Amino acid sequence: MADGGGEGQLVGRAELVARVMEALRGSPPLHNTRKRDGVMALGQIHAIRLMELYGQSGAGTSALARHLAALVGGDRAQPVHWLPVVGDDTEALLLRLSARLEVSPVAVQGVSPMDFTTGLESLCRQALARQPAVVVVDGVPPGRAGAALLKTLAAAVRSTRALVVATSVANHSPALEQLSAWQVPKLSAEHSADFLALSDADADPWHRACRGLPVLLRLAAGLLRDGPWEGPVPASPEELFTRVREALDPDATALLAAFAALDMAELPETMARALPLANVDGALGELVARGVLHRPRPGYLRLPALLREFTSTARGEGRAGRSRAELEAALAATANPSPLEPYVFLAARTLRSPDQQARECVSVVADALAQRNDLARLLLLSRLVGKERDLSLPLGVVARQIGDVRRATQLIVLAEDSGAARVELAELGRQKAQLNKVGWLLLPEAVDGRELRLLAAISLDQGKVDGAAKLLRRAIEAHQMAGDDSGEAWAAYEYGRFRLVVGDPDGAEGYLRSARRTFGRRGEMRGMAWADTGLAWALVLRGDPSRAVPALWRAVVGHQRAYDPRGESWALLQYALALADEGSTAAAISWLRVARGCFETAQDALGTAWVKHYQALLQPQGFPWVGELKQAAAEFRAAGCLGGLAWTQLEIGQRTSEPSLIAEARELFRSVGNEAGEHWADFATAVNSPSEQARTEALHELQRFYPAAQLPMGRVAQLPLAARYTVPEPGNSIGSPLLAPRPEQECRVRLAVLDGVYEGGTARISVSVEPGRTHPWTDADPHAVPLLSVSATVLGDAEIMPAESVTVWPTAGVSGGVGSSEFRLTPRRSGTLRLRFTVEDRGSGVVLQRVETEVEVLTPALVPSHQEG
Numbered sequence: 114m115a116d117g118g119g120e121g122q123l124v125g126r127a128e129l130v131a132r133v134m135e136a137l138r139g140s141p142p143l144h145n146t147r148k149r150d151g152v153m154a155l156g157q158i159h160a161i162r163l164m165e166l167y168g169q170s171g172a173g174t175s176a177l178a179r180h181l182a183a184l185v186g187g188d189r190a191q192p193v194h195w196l197p198v199v200g201d202d203t204e205a206l207l208l209r210l211s212a213r214l215e216v217s218p219v220a221v222q223g224v225s226p227m228d229f230t231t232g233l234e235s236l237c238r239q240a241l242a243r244q245p246a247v248v249v250v251d252g253v254p255p256g257r258a259g260a261a262l263l264k265t266l267a268a269a270v271r272s273t274r275a276l277v278v279a280t281s282v283a284n285h286s287p288a289l290e291q292l293s294a295w296q297v298p299k300l301s302a303e304h305s306a307d308f309l310a311l312s313d314a315d316a317d318p319w320h321r322a323c324r325g326l327p328v329l330l331r332l333a334a335g336l337l338r339d340g341p342w343e344g345p346v347p348a349s350p351e352e353l354f355t356r357v358r359e360a361l362d363p364d365a366t367a368l369l370a371a372f373a374a375l376d377m378a379e380l381p382e383t384m385a386r387a388l389p390l391a392n393v394d395g396a397l398g399e400l401v402a403r404g405v406l407h408r409p410r411p412g413y414l415r416l417p418a419l420l421r422e423f424t425s426t427a428r429g430e431g432r433a434g435r436s437r438a439e440l441e442a443a444l445a446a447t448a449n450p451s452p453l454e455p456y457v458f459l460a461a462r463t464l465r466s467p468d469q470q471a472r473e474c475v476s477v478v479a480d481a482l483a484q485r486n487d488l489a490r491l492l493l494l495s496r497l498v499g500k501e502r503d504l505s506l507p508l509g510v511v512a513r514q515i516g517d518v519r520r521a522t523q524l525i526v527l528a529e530d531s532g533a534a535r536v537e538l539a540e541l542g543r544q545k546a547q548l549n550k551v552g553w554l555l556l557p558e559a560v561d562g563r564e565l566r567l568l569a570a571i572s573l574d575q576g577k578v579d580g581a582a583k584l585l586r587r588a589i590e591a592h593q594m595a596g597d598d599s600g601e602a603w604a605a606y607e608y609g610r611f612r613l614v615v616g617d618p619d620g621a622e623g624y625l626r627s628a629r630r631t632f633g634r635r636g637e638m639r640g641m642a643w644a645d646t647g648l649a650w651a652l653v654l655r656g657d658p659s660r661a662v663p664a665l666w667r668a669v670v671g672h673q674r675a676y677d678p679r680g681e682s683w684a685l686l687q688y689a690l691a692l693a694d695e696g697s698t699a700a701a702i703s704w705l706r707v708a709r710g711c712f713e714t715a716q717d718a719l720g721t722a723w724v725k726h727y728q729a730l731l732q733p734q735g736f737p738w739v740g741e742l743k744q745a746a747a748e749f750r751a752a753g754c755l756g757g758l759a760w761t762q763l764e765i766g767q768r769t770s771e772p773s774l775i776a777e778a779r780e781l782f783r784s785v786g787n788e789a790g791e792h793w794a795d796f797a798t799a800v801n802s803p804s805e806q807a808r809t810e811a812l813h814e815l816q817r818f819y820p821a822a823q824l825p826m827g828r829v830a831q832l833p834l835a836a837r838y839t840v841p842e843p844g845n846s847i848g849s850p851l852l853a854p855r856p857e858q859e860c861r862v863r864l865a866v867l868d869g870v871y872e873g874g875t876a877r878i879s880v881s882v883e884p885g886r887t888h889p890w891t892d893a894d895p896h897a898v899p900l901l902s903v904s905a906t907v908l909g910d911a912e913i914m915p916a917e918s919v920t921v922w923p924t925a926g927v928s929g930g931v932g933s934s935e936f937r938l939t940p941r942r943s944g945t946l947r948l949r950f951t952v953e954d955r956g957s958g959v960v961l962q963r964v965e966t967e968v969e970v971l972t973p974a975l976v977p978s979h980q981e982g
Contacts, residue, residue, distance in 0.1 A: 125304030331404030576756015
C-alpha cells in the first residue's frame, strides 16, 4: 500500500506537481498560464489518461495523488472518485468503479467470465464518456497483478476525458506503454527541516531517523509538538515508532492494535467507533494528532502500511490486544452497516468466524444491498464469498426490482436453501419435469419465507395469480415460526397486494394495515411507504379517485423520505392512473412522464414498460402510439411479464384490426390464468366481426367479472383503462364500480367477537356463513344435516377451543344466530393476535375458504370493587 504525507502537507513536492501538471495539459505550468485565448489550458489536451505515482512505502504517494486529483478535478470540473485497492481481482475493482459511477452491471450479469470483464470495462467507459471523472486507484500491487489492474483501467478510460491516477510501490510503465509513471522520491534534508519547522542542524538527526519519508516525519512532528526534545533522537524508524507508541495512552494503544489486527486498507470512522474498545473518540483524536492515523478522505481513517507493519511486529512481541476474529465479530454485529462497501469485505472475512452472528454478516449485508438495488456491490460480495455462500436470493430480489422477472425466477430456483420454494413451484406446475425427484417432495423443516414471498411477488409481477396466495400463506407461517416480524410484515403486504390484483380491496386492507402497523412499530420507513401505496391503490379500485389522489401523493413523499426510488416510481405511476380515472388526463400524461424518468433512473424495466403502455393509451390523437406500444411489448417480453405483454398485444391488435395479435393476446391471457383477459380478446375480435351474436356472447362472459356499467357499449374500439388493473375472479366481491359486487349470488364468512379480549381471559368468537339472497343455500332447511365445517387456528401465543372442526350451517341473518358456531379464545399475552378460520365442505373435505383476522389482546386493568373505599 502506498502511504504517507499529511493533510495539506506537500513539502518538497512543488516541482514534481508542476511537472506532472504540465504534462497533463501539455502547456506551461498552471499558475503561469491559467487561460489561453480565453479557454482553460488544462481542458485543451487530455492525452494522458493513465498515470502512476510510485515510490517506497511511506513516501507520500497517496497524499500527492489526492492533491493532484483535486487540482485536475477542480480545473476540469470533474468529480473525483477514490478507490483503495483491495486484493488483485480486476473484476472486483471494476464492480467497485461501476458502483462509484452509479452504473448498474445488469447488462453483463450472468455472462461468461471473459465477456463479464469486457462488459464491465465497456459500462465504465460509457459512464466516463458521459461524465468524465478523476479516479484515484490507491495501492496498486507490484508485478504482473498490478500491471493487469492498470491494463484493465486503461481499457475503461479509453477514448474518454477521464484520468486515472494510480499509486504503487513499483513502476509499471515497462509493462504498459500508455502509462505515464512518476517517481515520488524521499524528501531531502532541507525539506525535512521545513516539514518539522526546525533548523537544518536540529532537523538532521530526525531526517536520518525518518529516512526522509513523510509518513515517519509526521510521527516525529507528533513527538515534537509536546515541546523541545530532550535526550537522544531515535536512531531508526523502528525506534521512532517505539517512542511514539510509548507516548500513547492505553486507549489509543488498544485502538492502534485493533487497526493493525484488522489489516484493512481503510476504515470508515463509523466502523471504527463500533469497535469494542473504551474511549474510541478520544483515542482516535490522539492517534490522528500524533500522525499515526491518516485521513485519506472525509469520513475514513488509515493506518499506513509501514506503521501497520511496525504495529504488527510489536503485537508479535507480546503487546497483543483483541484478536482479529473478535474485532470482526463485533463489527459484524452492527445493526445498520454503513457505508456498505467496507462491510462487503468484512462480510467475506467472517464466513468462517467461530461467532455465529459474525457468519450471518453476509446475509445482513446482502439484504441491505438488495434493498438499495446495489447490484454492483452485491455481485462483488457474491464474487468474494464464492461457493461458500449462495446469494441467489438477494440477487433475485434485485432482478425483480429492476423488472427482470424472468431472471429473478431463475435465481430463486437456484437458491441453495430453496427446497420449499421448489416444492411450491412444482405444485404450481412450473417444474413438472422435476417431480420425479422424490426428494423434492419432502418438505424440509426449515422453510425460507423470503424465497416463498419473493416467488409470489414475481408471480404477481408477471400477471399470474394462480398459486400466489398459497405461497404467501406459507411465507407468513415461515416468518412466524422464525420469529421474523419484518419478514412477516412484508409477506402480509404481498398478500394484501395479491388481494388488490384479484380485485378485492376489502380483503387487502386488513393485511396492508397489519403490515403497516408492524413496519411503524419497527421504524421501517420503506415498508410503511409501500403499505401506504397499497392502501391508496385500494381507493382506486373502489372507484374513489378523489380520495386516492392525495393518498397516493402522500405515499410518493413517503418513498422519497425512505430513499426508495423504485417505490417512488411505482407510487407516481399509480398517482398518474388515479388522475386519469378522476378525469384529469392532461395531468396524468404529465405525471406519467415524471414516472417514466424515475423508472429509468431506478433501472426498473418492468415499470418503464407499463408507463409506455399507459402513455400510448392516454395521449391525444396524432401521438405515435404504435411505436410506443411496440416498445412496451418488447420490454414486457424481455422482462417475462406475460400479463403486460398480453394487454399490449391486444391493444395493438384492436387498433390495427390485426387478428393474429388478438389471438396471441388471448393465448397469453390463458397462459397466465387471466380468464377475464381471454374474454376481452374475444370482445376485441367480435368488435371487428360482422356477427352481433359474437359480441353479445363476449359481453355476457365479461359480466361474470365486471358490472354492466363498466363494459363497452356499442362497437367501440377502446378497451377500458381500468381493466388492466386487476386479474379479477369470477363474481368477485368488491365494493367498487371497477368490479362491482354481486352479493346476491355469494356466501360470506361472518366473524363476531362477543366478549372483550384480555390477556389470560376467555373470549367467545362466533363464526357464521351468510349466503346471498339468490344463493341456492338461502332456502335450504336450517335444521337439516349441516353442509359445512369450520376449524380455527391461532397464529400466536394463545389457545382456542374446540381444537377440532365444528359444524356450521349457511344461514342468512345476524352473526351469532341459528347455524353459527362458537369458539373460545384464551390469549396468553397482550398485543395483536392473528386468527385463521377454514371453512370446508363436510362431505368432500374440500377447503372452500380461509379467512384471517386480527384481534387486539388488551392487558387487564385492576378495577376496585364497589365495597372498597
